[in-house]
Amino acid sequence: MNTFKELALPDDVLNNLSSLGYTQMTPIQSASIPVILEQKDIIAKAKTGSGKTLAFALPLILKLKEKQHHPQALIIVPTRELCEQIAGQCKEIARYKSDVKVVTLYGGTSLTQQVASLEKGADILVGTPGRLLDHFSRETIHLGEIKTLILDEADRMLDMGFADDILKIVSNLPKQRQTLLFSATYPENIDKLTKIILKNPQEIKIDEAIKKIAIEEHVYKVDNKDKALITTLQHYQPSLALVFCNTKIKTTEVSQMLHEKGFDVATLNGDLEQFERQEMLLQFANGSLPVLVATDLAARGLDIEAIDLVINYDTPMKTEDYTHRIGRTGRADKSGLAITLCDEYGLRKLNEIQPDLKTEDIDNLRPNKNFYLQGSVATICIDGGKRKKVRAGDILGTLCKDIGIEPKNIGKINVYDKNSYVAIDKSVIQKAFNGLKDGKIKNKKLRVWWLD
Numbered sequence: 299m300n301t302f303k304e305l306a307l308p309d310d311v312l313n314n315l316s317s318l319g320y321t322q323m324t325p326i327q328s329a330s331i332p333v334i335l336e337q338k339d340i341i342a343k344a345k346t347g348s349g350k351t352l353a354f355a356l357p358l359i360l361k362l363k364e365k366q367h368h369p370q371a372l373i374i375v376p377t378r379e380l381c382e383q384i385a386g387q388c389k390e391i392a393r394y395k396s397d398v399k400v401v402t403l404y405g406g407t408s409l410t411q412q413v414a415s416l417e418k419g420a421d422i423l424v425g426t427p428g429r430l431l432d433h434f435s436r437e438t439i440h441l442g443e444i445k446t447l448i449l450d451e452a453d454r455m456l457d458m459g460f461a462d463d464i465l466k467i468v469s470n471l472p473k474q475r476q477t478l479l480f481s482a483t484y485p486e487n488i489d490k491l492t493k494i495i496l497k498n499p500q501e502i503k504i505d506e507a508i509k510k511i512a513i514e515e516h517v518y519k520v521d522n523k524d525k526a527l528i529t530t531l532q533h534y535q536p537s538l539a540l541v542f543c544n545t546k547i548k549t550t551e552v553s554q555m556l557h558e559k560g561f562d563v564a565t566l567n568g569d570l571e572q573f574e575r576q577e578m579l580l581q582f583a584n585g586s587l588p589v590l591v592a593t594d595l596a597a598r599g600l601d602i603e604a605i606d607l608v609i610n611y612d613t614p615m616k617t618e619d620y621t622h623r624i625g626r627t628g629r630a631d632k633s634g635l636a637i638t639l640c641d642e643y644g645l646r647k648l649n650e651i652q653p654d655l656k657t658e659d660i661d662n663l664r665p666n667k668n669f670y671l672q673g674s675v676a677t678i679c680i681d682g683g684k685r686k687k688v689r690a691g692d693i694l695g696t697l698c699k700d701i702g703i704e705p706k707n708i709g710k711i712n713v714y715d716k717n718s719y720v721a722i723d724k725s726v727i728q729k730a731f732n733g734l735k736d737g738k739i740k741n742k743k744l745r746v747w748w749l750d
């Protein structure tokens with residue numbers, strides 16, 4: 299089975315899928331969706347970027363009953379960023395249904411606001427274990443009608459020490475439910491969890507050999523990692539580069555170093571406030587800050603199509619971390635490039651986790667010393683979002699019609715609950731900024747500011 303059509307789904311479902319660019323199923327989708335539709339529990343393993351989200355989200359949305367007042371599906375994931383991404387994808391897939399409510403529940407944001415969203419009636423909950431448990435113990439979520447439980451990146455949640463939290467939440471779910479586990483990697487110790495929470499699960503593994511591996515990997519032995527990082531960026535000249543460090547403090551140092559050299563850099567680590575995490579990721583994804591230096595927080599699940607280079611500034615500690623980090627490039631069958639920079643210690647570590655990788659000489663690279671990865675766009679933030687009924691089209695309208703910015707100079711527009719963000723070509727950003735500051739969006743005067 300290869301196309302969504304062959305699943306014999308209603309026309310409105312198929313039309314919506316094709317409007318989103320989904321016509322052919324990926325191998326994991328064609329292997330797992332029919333089994334999920336038969337209401338079986340599954341453990342699915344398929345490589346990063348192979349379309350696992352849609353594999354669980356589509357059957358889940360097909361199964362949703364409309365106008366129920368309690369959540370019917372619970373998706374548990376390890377990071378806040380992944381919550382947002384998966385919730386966004388669920389909303390897109392559910393567009394053909396009227397009024398499917400997807401609520402995200404994660405830490406670092408106001409509990410009261412989450413409770414307010416829950417009270418309006420949620421169909422799908424997407425949350426991190428800690429915050430879900432918080433809501434559960436405050437009795438602010440009702441889990442009695444959950445029909446589907448999904449754990450995405452389950453092994454990562456175990457690594458992070460969330461096993462007990464997950465078990466506590468799961469033990470309060472109805473026994474009559476379907477449970478689905480998805481990841482690219484499964485370590486041995488996951489058995490303990492799967493035995494308790496899944497019922498006769500069918501294992502679905504997509505043999506990686508079916509598809510040719512689209513990620514090219516190189517390892518360089520280096521003395522000075524800072525210098526080597528710049529050489530790598532200046533040789534490969536990517537359009538979006540993701541740099542991984544092993545610690546939060548290192549991400550800050552490396553970002554600072556790159557910034558001083560003239561690169562436009564974002565940083566992502568768990569020490570940042572939630573709004574900063576969101577703004578950093580957004581500025582990276584929209585190209586304003588085309589280098590992102592991050593901890594393993596960014597290693598799981600994040601789907602940013604245009605990442606063409608992943609660099610391990612620090613050697614990851616485990617094979618799984620290596621797989622997930624490099625899996626941020628080469629998404630959906632695009633090719634990608636992954637570089638690991640190893641000092642003496644890093645090389646020993648890498649030999650343990652990826653013994654087949656061969657070391658190359660970094661002196662063979664030909665860096666262009668005039669290349670500094672800089673954003674051709676910058677981001678303007680607008681003090682109004684979904685709650686003020688602002689839509690992307692309203693912002694586009696004001697920019698094009700009222701201010702006279704050409705559409706080709708307008709990049710990604712992201713509308714969130716409170717704020718909206720728009721990427722604008724730097725050549726016209728002053729004009730756009732002044733225009734927005736003095737003008738109106740949807741007949742409302744809104745505050746605007748520039749992110750840097």
Ligand code: ADP
Nearest residue numbers: 320322323324346347348349350351352601630
């Ligand atoms: P995974 O969870 O396996 O790492 P994702 O679910 O994040 O991968 O999907 C990776 C990318 O592939 C996403 O951008 C998604 O929109 C795209 N994608 C998923 N399924 C399809 C499909 N059937 N056809 C085209 N693109 C797809």
Ligand code: MG
Nearest residue numbers: 350351450599
């Ligand atoms: Mg995923």
